């Protein structure tokens with residue numbers, strides 16, 4: 001009897017691995033052949049960038065692949081992409097976490113849907129309005145100036161460095177000063193770079209708060225999602241989510257322990273930032289009021305948008321009313337939402353929600369922009385003629401020590417074009433994700449069942465030869481208005497920040513930071529790649545970044561005798 005049951009179990013498991021009913025529902029959509037049990041998961045584990053690009057060439061413009069038992073319908077075509085991104089619902093993101101970490105994660109703007117997403121996006125929006133973003137320019141430029149000082153010894157001594165790590169310190173510095181008014185000190189200290197770079201640091205081996213923060217964010221990015229083998233189990237057995245979660249937490253692997261520690265650290269930092277902001281408000285109120293959510297009158301969006309402040313700088317300007325931190329700081333916009341009820345969902349926004357918004361800003365604002373800037377430096381170092389054109393633009397603008405501001409953005413069309421072209425070639429977010437609506441959706445002539453995960457492969461679209469001539473070439477002229485290259489660009493084929501209601505909320509902020517940083521850096525320095533880095537190896541978890549950093553030597557332009565034409569005078 002036992003033997004028969006075992007055989008029946010094995011037979012059922014074998015049949016389960018073919019997912020016959022599910023696969024039958026998607027049989028009409030072309031795509032790579034799924035393997036037993038794992039589907040096409042292994043291809044995605046090898047490269048979440050190359051596999052979609054290859055499938056796009058073989059099966060495009062729309063295809064279906066399988067993450068274990070989960071079908072994903074993907075496109076590399078701008079017209080189909082528009083139909084996908086216009087939908088506001090993001091497909092469910094699996095999570096292995098339990099308890100407070102699960103509750104913390106369930107507030108993340110990137111993952112939530114419905115009324116909670118709407119209310120949370122409302123809390124973020126005023127900080128990113130067209131009027132508010134430029135006010136961050138001064139702090140961004142001053143962080144870039146710090147980075148320039150930080151690079152000076154390497155330039156003087158001819159040392160090599162991983163510029164991706166140093167740029168990461170810059171973007172964390174910008175997040176701290178612009179969003180929270182806090183100096184994370186990332187550019188002031190350099191303890192052997194233990195804290196930075198690809199999550200190499202175990203949290204226990206770093207000590208200062210800034211080091212801990214950078215280390216835990218790096219760990220988070222490295223270990224989240226498909227980078228974690230247990231996570232892959234959720235795709236193999238999505239119906240058994242609770243069991244997989246239970247096993248993962250009961251018998252955590254070393255990496256999973258690291259990920260939990262990183263999340264905990266982020267939660268703690270987020271909570272500290274919220275509490276500091278509340279304390280600053282209470283101190284300014286002068287009556288001990290801690291802003292505990294009494295302000296639910298919808299004033300959150302009314303702040304001036306002056307982003308220079310937050311917890312650490314709150315004393316500089318009196319708050320407009322109780323419950324608000326420094327006007328215009330990110331947290332000043334978030335704090336008044338504490339205590340609100342979200343429609344008729346029964347959800348009440350609390351301090352954990354606010355802490356998640358603070359941590360979410362750190363996560364979203366740090367690594368994507370760092371990767372984009374580091375990729376731009378790589379592209380320019382590999383294309384000296386484009387670098388020369390950039391240097392000519394900067395030299396025409398002013399002396400090397402003149403710091404750029406948001407008001408100068410129109411003076412740097414080529415710097416902006418270089419940043420955009422690098423976002424095309426190496427989009428830090430590989431895909432935009434949505435869910436097919438109730439009743440299903442027609443895409444590219446195929447009907448896609450309700451609830452299906454829909455993805456725009458941003459990388460595959462940006463490399464689609466149907467829409468980009470010489471897609472592998474770095475050609476910033478594509479983004480210079482009035483050039484023949486720009487005239488060729490298909491509207492909608494460039495989507496590094498996604499699109500629709502869920503378009504990246506930070507895109508203006510990222511563009512400003514990217515251009516101001518490039519200007520400040522290239523006014524003073526150029527960078528040469530160490531050999532062996534072309535073509536660049538990529539790694540993708542939540543974002544796409546360089547797999548092994550970007551190793552360069554730094555050259556001071558004036559000392560090296562650079563001319564406006566950019567070439568070093570030998």
Ligand code: HEM
Pocket residue numbers: 085109110111121361362364365366368369372427428429431432433496497498499500501502503504505506507509510
């Ligand atoms: C070069 C830098 C950046 C890139 C390439 C990037 C890219 C993206 C992409 C592709 C999405 C998904 C959009 C969609 O599904 O349609 C996204 C969402 C998001 N981004 Fe960014 N991002 C960058 C910088 C930032 C910054 C600086 C912040 C803010 C601190 C930020 C905050 C967010 C948030 C909160 C979302 C989720 C929005 C929602 O679901 O409503 N990003 N980003």
